[in-house]
Each structure stands twice: as structure tokens, then as C-alpha cells.
Amino acid sequence: MLSQFNQFLLNFSLLITSLLFAFLPLRHTERISADSPIRTRLVVGLIAGLIGGLLVLNSITYDGAKIDLRLVALVTAYYYGGWVSGGITMTAIIGARFLVTPPGVYEGLILATLICLALLVTASIYRRFAAQTFKDYLVLLGVGIGYSLPALYLLTDTFMRFLEMAFVYIIFNLFGGYVTYRFLQELRKHFQFVQTQQELALTDGLTNLANRRRLDETLAHYDQHGYAFSVLIVDIDFFKSVNDTYGHDGGDVVLRQLSHLLQHCSPDEALVGRYGGEEFVVLLPDMPLKEAVRLGETIRLACADQHFVFSTYPAFHVTLSIGAASSDQGETSFEVVQKADQSLYQAKQTGRNKVVGYSEE
Structure with a gap:
């Protein structure tokens, strides 16, 4: 036995x-x-x-x-x-x-x-x-x-x-x-x-969007495989005044509502992430720059029309400045993001509440 x-x-x-x-x-x-x-x-x-x-x-x-x-x-x-x-x-x-x-x-x-x-x-x-x-x-x-x-x-x-x-x-x-x-x-x-736990490590805790780590990993993946893409960098205009007026809790509400708007306006294959502070990034695989700029304009108009609501305050509006660039404008994804950031800076310097696509001129 x-x-x-x-x-x-x-x-x-x-x-x-x-x-x-x-x-x-x-x-x-x-x-x-x-x-x-x-x-x-x-x-x-x-x-x-x-x-x-x-x-x-x-x-x-x-x-x-x-x-x-x-x-x-x-x-x-x-x-x-x-x-x-x-x-x-x-x-x-x-x-x-x-x-x-x-x-x-x-x-x-x-x-x-x-x-x-x-x-x-x-x-x-x-x-x-x-x-x-x-x-x-x-x-x-x-x-x-x-x-x-x-x-x-x-x-x-x-x-x-x-x-x-x-x-x-x-x-x-x-x-x-x-x-x-x-x-x-x-x-x-x-x-x-x-x-x-892996998903949490790649997710922004406030907005549930992709965090910077995931965005960077995706960009590295694009470089490794030679994927074509465009990128939008989205920044909230005068966000400091939002925090000053409604407090940081009110600012967090704006960030969460904007994250929902970005996801709703972006195509299914896009990756929407929070890059830090009031800055967001939208990665758009296989999308040329002109279409990315049009999408940015759609996002800008949708945000300008949206009523943001916090606590007992009256509904208010915020506007966006957006910079765009595409992978054919840089040798690496890092360079493409830099060019989109330059376009965002130009949008802010020329009046805000606009979309600027990167141009070599």
C-alpha cells in the first residue's frame, strides 16, 4: 500500500x-x-x-x-x-x-x-x-x-x-x-x-488615462517597428487661474472632464494620456498631420463649447492650445514630440485657443 x-x-x-x-x-x-x-x-x-x-x-x-x-x-x-x-x-x-x-x-x-x-x-x-x-x-x-x-x-x-x-x-x-x-x-x-498592478503602473491615477511611462513605452515601440503616427499635445489655457478660482479640487474636476472629452473625440486606435500637470498627449497611429490637425480642431471646439461644472459654482468654460506633428517630421519619436511641443508653444505665443501643426518653414 x-x-x-x-x-x-x-x-x-x-x-x-x-x-x-x-x-x-x-x-x-x-x-x-x-x-x-x-x-x-x-x-x-x-x-x-x-x-x-x-x-x-x-x-x-x-x-x-x-x-x-x-x-x-x-x-x-x-x-x-x-x-x-x-x-x-x-x-x-x-x-x-x-x-x-x-x-x-x-x-x-x-x-x-x-x-x-x-x-x-x-x-x-x-x-x-x-x-x-x-x-x-x-x-x-x-x-x-x-x-x-x-x-x-x-x-x-x-x-x-x-x-x-x-x-x-x-x-x-x-x-x-x-x-x-x-x-x-x-x-x-x-x-x-x-x-x-501592471495596468495601474501605466495609468494616471487622477484621469485613468495612460501615464507618461506608458506613453514613452508606446513611442519607443513605434520607433522599434517604424510605425507612422501623428501626435497632439494638448494644454489647458490659463489653468493656474482655474486652480486659483475653484481650488485644486476644481482643477482636478476639469482634468477629469477633459480626459473624458479627449477619449470621446479620439479614434479607437488612438492612445490618450496625461503627460503631466494640465498637459495631455494623443498618439494617433497611421494618421497624417493634416488629419491630426483637423482632429485637434474638433477637440478644441468641443472643449470650448463644454460646460465645466464644479460644486455650487456656475458652469464655466476653458479653452485649449494644441500642437501637432507627425513621424515624417523627425527621425525619432522623441524628436516628433519635441516638434509638437514647439507647435504648442507657438499656439500659446500667438493668442492661445488654437491648433498649430508643425512646419519646417
């Missing part, structure tokens, strides 16, 4: 280690279910199939029976990816079972195939009436164990040996299933936490 427990522990360690590394490619995927895109379900099936195959190849042979944790991999595939993932995993497990089956001794292979098919059909029916909860995972695991026990009985020599192996099989599959489910749930929480 002790040797069987030791072998099961090795099988269990292989399961958890494989899960950790194999599911890393799916760490940014939203909640996985039978309604996920077919590509995601295929990947889940391939991963679970690989793990199931490895478990079979490292299974315990006992009186002609192959005892391992393949059932956990199979149920996990059914649970997350439906029949698509389950079918791929089943095929991989049967293929691995065939490889370890001695010639002419196919009883175990036939029984394993029948168990997989029965579980696939049962799981497909059960999923129509169940939610994706831990209880449903345990139900599928229990059904799989129930289907496996008669096969285990047929492949053992005596009833006492069957009871011995059944006890070990049930305990380890329930334990393996529980740990697998909890492990995957905690792994997803960890990945979501890391992703959230």
Missing part, C-alpha cells in the same frame, strides 16, 4: 507542476468556459491532453490496471472547455494508454476508452443544467470515479485487492481534483492581480 501511495504522490506532483507551466499561456485569457472562443478551447484541450498523457505514461500498473490521475485532467478539460476540450483530452489519454498497453492485452485500453466516452456524454448533458461551480466540478469528478470503479474491479484478481486499490484511487482523485480546482482558481486570481 505504501508504495502505491508514493507512486500516486509522484503522479500528483507531475499533475500540479504541469498545470503551473502549461496554463501560463492562458494567464491573460478572460474566464474560460464552453462559450469561450474555439481557439481558447482547443488550447485548453491540448494542454489538458498533454497533462493527461503524461499522467498515463507515469501511471501505476496493478493487476493489469493502470491507476493514475488522468481523470482529473479529463474532468478539468470538460469543466472549462466543454466537449471540444474534453474530446481532445480524451483522444490524447487514449493514445497514451495505447502506447503503454502490451500487444494483445487490450482489455484495459477498451475499458479506458468506454469510461472516457461515457464521461464525455454525461458531462455534455450535465453542463446543460449546471453552472460553472465547484459543486459541478466535484459532481463530474464523482461520475468519472463511479464509471472507473467497475473497470478497476474487472482488472483486479481479488475483491480485497479491488477494495485496496479503490480506496487509494478514490482518495487521490478526490484530493487531486480538489487541489487542481483550487490551484487553478488561485492561479487565475494571481494573474489578474499582477495584470491589475
Whole structure:
């Protein structure tokens, strides 16, 4: 009995280690279910199939029976990816079972195939009436164990040996299933936490726009790949007077409302960010300078018409000065931003509340 427990522990360690590394490619995927895109379900099936195959190849042979944790991999595939993932995993497990089956001794292979098919059909029916909860995972695991026990009985020599192996099989599959489910749930929480922290590190806390770090990283990416783009640098005119009149809380309200306006006016592919203070940047991939200037004019007019509201003060207006430049006017993105900043300076020096596109003249 002790040797069987030791072998099961090795099988269990292989399961958890494989899960950790194999599911890393799916760490940014939203909640996985039978309604996920077919590509995601295929990947889940391939991963679970690989793990199931490895478990079979490292299974315990006992009186002609192959005892391992393949059932956990199979149920996990059914649970997350439906029949698509389950079918791929089943095929991989049967293929691995065939490889370890001695010639002419196919009883175990036939029984394993029948168990997989029965579980696939049962799981497909059960999923129509169940939610994706831990209880449903345990139900599928229990059904799989129930289907496996008669096969285990047929492949053992005596009833006492069957009871011995059944006890070990049930305990380890329930334990393996529980740990697998909890492990995957905690792994997803960890990945979501890391992703959230990464997003926060690239997001301006006040406006929820891209911060300077993200803008700089995007510009570096443009340089690396040679992407064409235009840039708008947007500055609020006389913002100091806004802070003096309405306080810093009023100034923050203006910054937040302006951030919403910039996002609303900009195309979906644009990256809108706060460069610092009252200065904003809009990166416009594949947009020539003339179109960028027109967009800047649209933003300027929309801002001039908008009523900014703070506390009990009457609604008020603010205006914008905007500088524009494009990637064909500089060798690097840094030079393009500098030229847009020069255009912004020109807009401020010539009366404010205007858009100026960079010109070599």
C-alpha cells in the first residue's frame, strides 16, 4: 500500500507542476468556459491532453490496471472547455494508454476508452443544467470515479485487492481534483492581480488615462517597428487661474472632464494620456498631420463649447492650445514630440485657443 501511495504522490506532483507551466499561456485569457472562443478551447484541450498523457505514461500498473490521475485532467478539460476540450483530452489519454498497453492485452485500453466516452456524454448533458461551480466540478469528478470503479474491479484478481486499490484511487482523485480546482482558481486570481498592478503602473491615477511611462513605452515601440503616427499635445489655457478660482479640487474636476472629452473625440486606435500637470498627449497611429490637425480642431471646439461644472459654482468654460506633428517630421519619436511641443508653444505665443501643426518653414 505504501508504495502505491508514493507512486500516486509522484503522479500528483507531475499533475500540479504541469498545470503551473502549461496554463501560463492562458494567464491573460478572460474566464474560460464552453462559450469561450474555439481557439481558447482547443488550447485548453491540448494542454489538458498533454497533462493527461503524461499522467498515463507515469501511471501505476496493478493487476493489469493502470491507476493514475488522468481523470482529473479529463474532468478539468470538460469543466472549462466543454466537449471540444474534453474530446481532445480524451483522444490524447487514449493514445497514451495505447502506447503503454502490451500487444494483445487490450482489455484495459477498451475499458479506458468506454469510461472516457461515457464521461464525455454525461458531462455534455450535465453542463446543460449546471453552472460553472465547484459543486459541478466535484459532481463530474464523482461520475468519472463511479464509471472507473467497475473497470478497476474487472482488472483486479481479488475483491480485497479491488477494495485496496479503490480506496487509494478514490482518495487521490478526490484530493487531486480538489487541489487542481483550487490551484487553478488561485492561479487565475494571481494573474489578474499582477495584470491589475501592471495596468495601474501605466495609468494616471487622477484621469485613468495612460501615464507618461506608458506613453514613452508606446513611442519607443513605434520607433522599434517604424510605425507612422501623428501626435497632439494638448494644454489647458490659463489653468493656474482655474486652480486659483475653484481650488485644486476644481482643477482636478476639469482634468477629469477633459480626459473624458479627449477619449470621446479620439479614434479607437488612438492612445490618450496625461503627460503631466494640465498637459495631455494623443498618439494617433497611421494618421497624417493634416488629419491630426483637423482632429485637434474638433477637440478644441468641443472643449470650448463644454460646460465645466464644479460644486455650487456656475458652469464655466476653458479653452485649449494644441500642437501637432507627425513621424515624417523627425527621425525619432522623441524628436516628433519635441516638434509638437514647439507647435504648442507657438499656439500659446500667438493668442492661445488654437491648433498649430508643425512646419519646417
